[in-house]
Amino acid sequence: MSDLGTDFRLDFSETPLLKKGVSKYHIAAIIGIPLAAILFQVYVPRFFERLSYLELPLLVTVYFSLMRRSPVAGVLFGAGIGLAQDSLSHNPLGMFGIVKTLVGYFAAQMSQRFDVQNAGVRLVLGFFFCFFHQFFYWVLGRALLGEALDLDLQTTLLVAVLNALVAVPLFHILDRLKVTD
Amino acid sequence: MEFFLNRYRNLTVLLVAIVAQLLLLAYQVKSNGEVRLIRVWAVSAVTPLARVIEAGRSGTVHFVRDYFVLLNVRQENQRLKSELDRTKMDNQYLRAELSTADRAESLAIFQQQSPSKTIAAHVIGNTTGVGAKVVIVDRGTGSGVQKGMAVITPDGIVGKVTAAYPTASFVLLITDPSFAAGVISQKNHVHGTLKGQGYSTVIVDYVQNEQKVEPGEQFFTSGDDRIFPKGLPVGETTVVREGKSYKEIFVTPSGLQNGLEEVLIVTEGVHVPIPEAQPTSQTVHLQEPPPAESSDASTIDGAPDQVPAQAPAQPPTQSGPLTTDADRLVDQYRKIGQAEKHIYGQSAGGAPNFNINLNPRPADVVPLPPGAQNPASPGAPSSASPPAPSPAPPPPAPAAKNPGAKRP
Numbered sequence: 001m002s003d004l005g006t007d008f009r010l011d012f013s014e015t016p017l018l019k020k021g022v023s024k025y026h027i028a029a030i031i032g033i034p035l036a037a038i039l040f041q042v043y044v045p046r047f048f049e050r051l052s053y054l055e056l057p058l059l060v061t062v063y064f065s066l067m068r069r070s071p072v073a074g075v076l077f078g079a080g081i082g083l084a085q086d087s088l089s090h091n092p093l094g095m096f097g098i099v100k101t102l103v104g105y106f107a108a109q110m111s112q113r114f115d116v117q118n119a120g121v122r123l124v125l126g127f128f129f130c131f132f133h134q135f136f137y138w139v140l141g142r143a144l145l146g147e148a149l150d151l152d153l154q155t156t157l158l159v160a161v162l163n164a165l166v167a168v169p170l171f172h173i174l175d176r177l178k179v180t181d
Numbered sequence: 182m183e184f185f186l187n188r189y190r191n192l193t194v195l196l197v198a199i200v201a202q203l204l205l206l207a208y209q210v211k212s213n214g215e216v217r218l219i220r221v222w223a224v225s226a227v228t229p230l231a232r233v234i235e236a237g238r239s240g241t242v243h244f245v246r247d248y249f250v251l252l253n254v255r256q257e258n259q260r261l262k263s264e265l266d267r268t269k270m271d272n273q274y275l276r277a278e279l280s281t282a283d284r285a286e287s288l289a290i291f292q293q294q295s296p297s298k299t300i301a302a303h304v305i306g307n308t309t310g311v312g313a314k315v316v317i318v319d320r321g322t323g324s325g326v327q328k329g330m331a332v333i334t335p336d337g338i339v340g341k342v343t344a345a346y347p348t349a350s351f352v353l354l355i356t357d358p359s360f361a362a363g364v365i366s367q368k369n370h371v372h373g374t375l376k377g378q379g380y381s382t383v384i385v386d387y388v389q390n391e392q393k394v395e396p397g398e399q400f401f402t403s404g405d406d407r408i409f410p411k412g413l414p415v416g417e418t419t420v421v422r423e424g425k426s427y428k429e430i431f432v433t434p435s436g437l438q439n440g441l442e443e444v445l446i447v448t449e450g451v452h453v454p455i456p457e458a459q460p461t462s463q464t465v466h467l468q469e470p471p472p473a474e475s476s477d478a479s480t481i482d483g484a485p486d487q488v489p490a491q492a493p494a495q496p497p498t499q500s501g502p503l504t505t506d507a508d509r510l511v512d513q514y515r516k517i518g519q520a521e522k523h524i525y526g527q528s529a530g531g532a533p534n535f536n537i538n539l540n541p542r543p544a545d546v547v548p549l550p551p552g553a554q555n556p557a558s559p560g561a562p563s564s565a566s567p568p569a570p571s572p573a574p575p576p577p578a579p580a581a582k583n584p585g586a587k588r589p
Contacts, residue, residue: 038309039234041309042227042308043234083202087222088309090353093202098199098202101195109191145210
């Protein structure tokens with residue numbers, strides 16, 4: 001078993017992709033971008049109601065988790081952004097937190113297996129994580145809070161596609177905030 | 182242990198984060214409480230930024246609007262005289278000021294006139310919940326806002342405060358699916374429970390199918406929920422149909438129709454009665470009641486002008502409104518009693534002569550002896566000397582029943 005685990009780590013943790021692909025960001029960007037994303041979700045849908053479907057905090061979580069390539073960092077990003085989002089909703093704290101923690105973790109795990117600089121990969125991952133986020137939030141709402149939430153599959157898929165389409169240019173813009181050694 | 186943690190570090194961190202949040206969630210659900218500290222931090226961190234952005238947005242909008250106004254004025258300057266331009270610019274400016282101040286002014290007027298004590302608040306953002314209809318207002322516990330207070334506009338109710346923080350509060354709108362309030366219909370005073378549906382219309386539930394609610398009828402708060410004072414407008418009924426056990430009543434909320442920028446938070450509510458429904462039909466004209474029968478009898482022969490001259494002693498008098506035949510009969514008996522000097526129930530000699538003619542016609546008057554002046558004859562100085570009133574009218578002639586036979 002231990003040999004298998006060692007091989008697994010060698011196979012995936014020692015790849016050049018993981019070694020060279022870790023991105024670093026200024027602390028102001030790490031704090032400011034999620035805050036701006038949450039602020040966007042709080043403020044902008046007042047004037048453009050359709051934009052409430054845009055899950056910028058989720059996209060930011062996915063982006064930082066993908067680029068840091070560290071599951072621990074992904075978990076912390078996801079939990080932090082999710083709890084901040086929770087505290088500005090009227091739901092109990094932890095709903096968004098748990099979902100985004102899982103998103104951050106799995107996004108970081110994915111980043112160790114794919115080339116996350118590729119726009120196509122980003123599009124697919126954006127779609128997948130948006131759908132995962134909506135679906136898991138619905139599951140948690142029903143299972144933990146007993147809320148009678150509706151999951152319209154068609155709408156959820158459409159929202160996931162829209163968010164994925166936004167994710168590609170957004171990730172490209174955020175790439176410019178990387179700190180080079 | 183150290184080896185285990187190092188090897189499964191990622192999974193361990195994930196599990197710790199998930200379990201911690203699950204415990205947090207369980208605590209909140211179990212105790213029905215909230216983790217106030219974290220929320221206060223988040224709201225305190227976000228609301229100042231939201232205020233700054235809102236100020237920047239409104240400033241930019243005003244700047245752009247002013248720019249276009251000035252641009253128009255500049256174009257006008259090229260075509261018109263400068264004095265006229267200046268007047269137009271002043272006019273434009275005042276109009277813009279008026280339209281800007283209009284909403285705030287109406288709110289202030291309502292605030293002054295409302296018996297409830299309210300404070301004005303500005304909507305600065307939405308919350309982040311999925312499908313939730315919750316907005317953030319810029320008044321919190323520092324301004325006296327408390328959880329559970331009603332939020333209204335001059336047009337109707339808006340929602341209720343679900344959480345109050347030092348600088349801001351969360352307001353659950355009446356369109357949210359978790360919102361409920363007691364309401365009463367204006368016309369038939371039917372009680373029900375207002376519920377949000379997640380979109381623009383709301384429903385009134387728990388109204389029996391037998392109860393009467395009409396489309397177009399207004400609903401008001403009933404005060405039963407201990408949140409909204411009684412008598413606040415809620416909205417107009419758009420659709421009413423029979424349900425399985427309760428009516429399905431859809432109401433368009435009146436408080437959200439004109440956008441949601443400024444609201445009033447009711448700090449001390451005062452119940453007011455439900456205003457009466459305006460009558461839908463127009464006013465109906467009622468004719469005056471018909472005159473008394475005695476006067477009818479005098480005019481039926483077509484010679485009413487002769488009656489005062491011939492029988493001034495007993496002008497038709499009416500002691501009050503004679504609306505029924507019984508009233509007119511009693512009045513006639515009273516007059517006969519006066520003419521006969523008979524007091525009903527006291528005078529001896531039985532009943533008076535009920536056949537007496539109270540309004541003798543010229544044909545019924547006894548002819549005057551030769552030489553006597555007839556006050557009604559032409560050329561006689563009758564107008565100078567009024568006829569002497571006769572205390573008792575002459576006994577009725579048999580022909581009095583058919584006066585037309587004696588007419589010339």
